[in-house]
Amino acid sequence: xxxxxxHPSRVICKSGTSVKIExxxxxxxxxxMFWYRQFPxxxxxxxxxxxxxxxxxxxxxxxxxxxxxxxxxxxLSTLTVTSAHPEDSSFYICxxxxxxxxxxxxxxxxxxxxxxxx
Amino acid sequence: xxxxxxxxxxxxxxxGKNCTLQCNYTVSPFSNxxxxxxxxxxxxxxxxxxxxxxxxxxxxxxxxxxxxxTKQSSLHITASQLSDSxxxxxxxxxxxxxxxxxxxxxxxxxx
Numbered sequence: 001x002x003x004x005x006x007h008p009s010r011v012i013c014k015s016g017t018s019v020k021i022e023x024x025x026x027x028x029x030x031x032x033m034f035w036y037r038q039f040p041x042x043x044x045x046x047x048x049x050x051x052x053x054x055x056x057x058x059x060x061x062x063x064x065x066x067x068x069x070x071x072x073x074x075x076l077s078t079l080t081v082t083s084a085h086p087e088d089s090s091f092y093i094c095x096x097x098x099x100x101x102x103x104x105x106x107x108x109x110x111x112x113x114x115x116x117x118x
Numbered sequence: 119x120x121x122x123x124x125x126x127x128x129x130x131x132x133x134g135k136n137c138t139l140q141c142n143y144t145v146s147p148f149s150n151x152x153x154x155x156x157x158x159x160x161x162x163x164x165x166x167x168x169x170x171x172x173x174x175x176x177x178x179x180x181x182x183x184x185x186x187x188t189k190q191s192s193l194h195i196t197a198s199q200l201s202d203s204x205x206x207x208x209x210x211x212x213x214x215x216x217x218x219x220x221x222x223x224x225x226x227x228x229x
Contacts, residue, residue, distance in 0.1 A: 006161070032215060043207060043221040044162070093161050097215070107152070107217075109161035 003027060004096050006110030013084055014118055020080045021113045023094030028103060029074035030096035035067075038091040038112075050077040084117040091115075120145040122210050124220035131227055135198055139223045141191040141208035149211040153182050153193050156205045156222070165193070165206075198227045 003026040013019050023033055031052045036044040048069050049057040056069035066088075068080040077096075081088050093112045098104050122143045131137050143151070150169045154162035166175045166182040168191065175182050179202075181194045195202055208220040 004161075034217075041224070043219050046217070046219075049215070091159070095161075106164065106167065109154070109163070111161045112159070114159070 004094065004108045004110040006094055006113050008113060009111060010114045010116075012116045012118065015085055016083055018080055018082045019084055019115060020078055021092055021094075021115075023077045023079070023096065023110050025075045025096045025098070025108070028096075028098040028101040031074065031099055033071060033077040033094055033096045035069060035077070035079050036093045036095070038093060040091075044093060047079075052077075081115065084115070086117045089115055089117045120210070120212060120216075120218045122208055122218045122220035124206075124208050124223050126223060127221070128224040129226070131198055131225070133198060133200055133227050133229050136194065136196050137198060137225065138195075139193040139206050139208075139225070141193070141220055143189050143191070143208070143210045143218070143220075145189075145210040145212045145218050147212060148186065148189075149213055151182075151184055151191050152209045152211070153180070153191075154207045154209060156207055158204070162207055195225075198225075200227050200229060203227045 005024045007022045033050040035047045038044050047062045050069045050071040052071045058064045071077040091114050095109045097107050125140045152167045153165040156162040165180050168184040170186050179196045184191045203226050205222040205224050207222045210218050
């Protein structure tokens with residue numbers, strides 16, 4: 001089946017540094033990808049919608065300068081957490097909606113990236 | 119405001135037993151309803167996708183139902199296994215891309 005790959009799956013960084021998380025659709029193209037944040041035992045919170053070739057759309061309360069999103073191609077979106085602080089520690093998940101291939105229209109999630117800021 | 123309410127919040131059942139999870143929504147206009155299984159520390163995996171005209175859809179031991187009139191869906195798990203322990207998330211799509219997530223039901227299957 002279709003796969004969405006996230007990298008890295010786990011990252012530990014020092015406070016004040018920036019961390020980039022990649023989200024790739026491996027066998028389909030996706031004009032739109034979504035980034036979520038999930039706290040322990042809580043549901044996914046949509047952070048932003050990533051649009052290929054244009055600016056991302058951020059949800060209310062999400063700092064666009066803090067969470068930089070780049071969707072440079074139809075198979076790759078990146079989320080950069082800038083000047084990370086311990087409160088940014090969380091589980092970040094991406095999803096992509098298939099627009100080509102046998103699963104067109106379906107929404108697939110990545111495996112998630114656990115960020116720990118020391 | 120579009121909402122998706124799931125119940126129960128958590129559930130513990132014995133291995134081999136059946137269980138049913140509920141999802142009520144107020145999303146409009148309705149496009150489809152999805153059930154996902156999320157293992158701890160992993161991304162959600164799709165179980166079923168149901169459109170307006172579908173009442174029942176099965177995926178192995180998982181059977182989802184949808185009543186578009188009452189805006190209710192259920193996920194029935196038959197003959198539960200230890201590996202069914204996970205969070206089950208109901209997601210309703212409005213239009214083409216707007217998703218509303220439920221808070222999930224945490225299921226624990228005990229031996």
